[in-house]
Amino acid sequence: MLEEYIDFVTSLFPCISPYMQERAKECIRQFYVLHTEFPCFTPDLIPDLNQGDIVSTLPFRRYDNEGDEEEYVTDGLIISNSCDIENDDQILIAPFFPISELGLDLKNLKNNAYFSLLFFPDNRYSNHVADLSLISPFPKKVIQTKLADGTIKKKFSLNQVGYYLLISKITVHLLRPEDTTVQSLRDSKSA
Amino acid sequence: MNLTSSTLIPITLLATISSSNIMQYSDPNYLIAPVNSLTETQRQIELKVPRAWDQAGSLFPELRNFTHEERVAYNSGLSKLFQKTGRKFL
Numbered sequence: 348m349l350e351e352y353i354d355f356v357t358s359l360f361p362c363i364s365p366y367m368q369e370r371a372k373e374c375i376r377q378f379y380v381l382h383t384e385f386p387c388f389t390p391d392l393i394p395d396l397n398q399g400d401i402v403s404t405l406p407f408r409r410y411d412n413e414g415d416e417e418e419y420v421t422d423g424l425i426i427s428n429s430c431d432i433e434n435d436d437q438i439l440i441a442p443f444f445p446i447s448e449l450g451l452d453l454k455n456l457k458n459n460a461y462f463s464l465l466f467f468p469d470n471r472y473s474n475h476v477a478d479l480s481l482i483s484p485f486p487k488k489v490i491q492t493k494l495a496d497g498t499i500k501k502k503f504s505l506n507q508v509g510y511y512l513l514i515s516k517i518t519v520h521l522l523r524p525e526d527t528t529v530q531s532l533r534d535s536k537s538a
Numbered sequence: 539m540n541l542t543s544s545t546l547i548p549i550t551l552l553a554t555i556s557s558s559n560i561m562q563y564s565d566p567n568y569l570i571a572p573v574n575s576l577t578e579t580q581r582q583i584e585l586k587v588p589r590a591w592d593q594a595g596s597l598f599p600e601l602r603n604f605t606h607e608e609r610v611a612y613n614s615g616l617s618k619l620f621q622k623t624g625r626k627f628l
Contacts, residue, residue: 375597379599408623409620410627411617411620411622414626414627414628415622415623415625415626415627416622416623416624416625416626416627417620417621417622417623418620418621418623419616419619419620419621421619444615444616444619445619448615448618448619449611449612449615449616450611450612450614450615451608451611451612451615452608455600458598458599458600459597459598459601460598460600460601460602461601461602461603461604461608462601462602462603511597512597514594515594515597515598516594516598518594519594519595519598519601523595
């Protein structure tokens with residue numbers, strides 16, 4: 348199944364080489380069996396802003412159940428497609444949270460057991476998870492300006508293996524099949 | 539609808555085309571059923587929809603939602619991290 352998935356990814360992203368497919372497959376297998384962390388980030392940063400980049404100190408906001416706005420300043424994972432980053436004014440970014448503050452089982456977090464949370468098994472950034480359910484838009488121009496003046500920093504760029512993890516988690520989080528009851532309702536309302 | 543991100547667009551496009559029937563497509567009989575109203579490209583896309591989900595999921599063998607207790611713990615953890623700004627929703 349994993350091999351078929353990597354083939355599928357390759358068909359969507361033909362730039363990913365067969366060598367990288369095999370490497371990704373082996374890294375992920377070893378992590379599950381031996382819990383051996385592996386590089387998910389490039390040794391040097393990729394220029395400009397790209398999907399999967401990790402950017403520091405961004406103000407994420409949400410509303411609580413009483414309608415009060417809350418803010419947390421933390422690192423963010425760029426979710427927008429690299430091409431859209433180039434063309435759009437807004438960039439979608441998911442917040443990272445420190446694992447130690449979340450009250451969840453460490454093994455489950457590190458095995459990427461939860462639909463909405465993404466963990467990169469790379470020892471350079473293995474104390475955080477990204478929450479794909481709290482993705483927020485940020486103005487590209489402001490991000491670029493603050494990167495240029497050093498107010499915020501790009502910390503990591505994803506390598507091919509990290510990129511596999513990202514697009515796989517986005518797929519299973521946002522595109523898993525609907526409940527059959529909802530599907531039936533759609534069918535009945537479409538008639 | 540403005541999805542803002544093209545990462546979501548291609549896969550969401552696939553889902554829009556066929557997610558309501560996604561269970562049907564896991565039936566191998568679908569492969570031999572005629573789908574005259576679709577173009578060849580659309581047919582190829584539809585055949586890949588269930589594979590994208592199933593196979594991406596295979597990377598995360600223990601994948602699941604939070605339990606009730608985990609959700610309470612997680613929300614409690616986030617509540618300690620986020621600080622109120624003083625603004626209200628509308």
